[in-house]
Amino acid sequence: MGEADTDDSRQPRPAHTTRRLELVRSRISLGCPYAWELGIATPEDKRRCRLCDEQNGHKLEHYLSGCECVNTLREKCNISNPTLPDLAKHFLNTLKETLSGHPIFCDIDK
Ligand SMILES: [Zn+2]
16 A cells, blocks of 8 residues: 655654654554453543533544544545544554644644
8 A cells, every 4th residue: 555655844843743643553453442442440531522611521532533623534535424434544643643633633642
């Protein structure tokens, strides 16, 4: 599969960006649940969406298909009524853009 990885040197690039991008990419590709979803004791505030603060919103399904903070980016998916896997693919394809606007989208922190 070809990757459209345009290395735009005009964009400022913090050192951690590439690693974070890779980690979020893996999390979405593998469908990794967060610790609290597996029943591992997690404080209530750590289960909230990192973007919109929705209770129990810190999970892939919410980030990909529910979180209103990324509505504009989600609407760029050119599939009508996209399924969760469609949205996962969409966000994988646009991950760099998504993370530059929302650095804690699908936060890698448990
Ligand atoms: Zn949210």
